[in-house]
Amino acid sequence: MKNIYKVLSLGIVAMSMAACQSTPRAYNGQTGFQIESQSADSATLAYTLAGRQNQQLDANKLQRACQKVLSPQKTYKLQILSVNEIANPALKNTQYGRQIGNTRANFGLSNTPDLRNSDNLGARDALDARPATLRVVRYTCS
Numbered sequence: 001m002k003n004i005y006k007v008l009s010l011g012i013v014a015m016s017m018a019a020c021q022s023t024p025r026a027y028n029g030q031t032g033f034q035i036e037s038q039s040a041d042s043a044t045l046a047y048t049l050a051g052r053q054n055q056q057l058d059a060n061k062l063q064r065a066c067q068k069v070l071s072p073q074k075t076y077k078l079q080i081l082s083v084n085e086i087a088n089p090a091l092k093n094t095q096y097g098r099q100i101g102n103t104r105a106n107f108g109l110s111n112t113p114d115l116r117n118s119d120n121l122g123a124r125d126a127l128d129a130r131p132a133t134l135r136v137v138r139y140t141c142s
Contacts, residue, residue: 031048031049031050031134032047032048033045033046033048033065033069034046034047034048035069036138038069038070041070041142042070042140042141042142043066043069043070043140043141044081044138044139044140045062045065045066045069045138045139045140046136046138047061047062047065047136047137047139048086048134048135048136048137049061049134049135049136050088050130050131050134050135051131053135058137059078062078062137062139062141063075063076063078063141066078069141070141076141076142077141077142078139078140078141079140079141079142080137080138080139081138081139081140082136082137082138083135083136083137083138084135084138085133085134085135085136086134086135086136087132087133087134088130088131088132088133088134090130091130091132
C-alpha cells in the first residue's frame with residue numbers, strides 16, 4: 001500500500017512540474033508577454049517567443065496568455081496584428097581564443113584546457129547556445 005502512495009505522489013509531482021513548464025510567463029527581458037492595452041472583455045498583448053516556430057504550440061501559448069490576463073474559463077478569438085523578428089538581446093559577443101588582426105578568424109583549442117585554466121571552450125559554446133532572433137507577436141484577444 002505504501003508503494004502505491006509513493007508512485008501516486010511521484011506521478012502527481014511529475015504532472016505538476018510538467019504543467020508549470022507550459023504556463024505563460026510575464027516578460028522577463030527575453031521572452032514572455034506584455035500587456036499593451038486591456039479592457040473588460042479584450043486585451044492587446046505582445047508575446048516574445050523564442051525557439052522553433054510551431055503554429056499549434058504558439059497558438060496555445062497565446063491563448064493561455066489571454067486566459068491569464070482576462071479570464072481562465074473562456075476560449076478567446078485571437079487576431080494577429082503583427083509578427084516581427086528582433087535580435088536576441090541576451091546574446092553577448094564574447095571572444096574566446098586568439099584574435100588575429102582585424103579578421104573574424106578566432107582560434108582556440110576546444111577540448112584542451114591549458115595548464116592554468118580548466119575551461120572547456122567546446123562545452124562553454126554548447127551551454128551558451130541561444131537563438132539569434134526572437135519573434136514578437138502582437139495580437140488582440142476578444
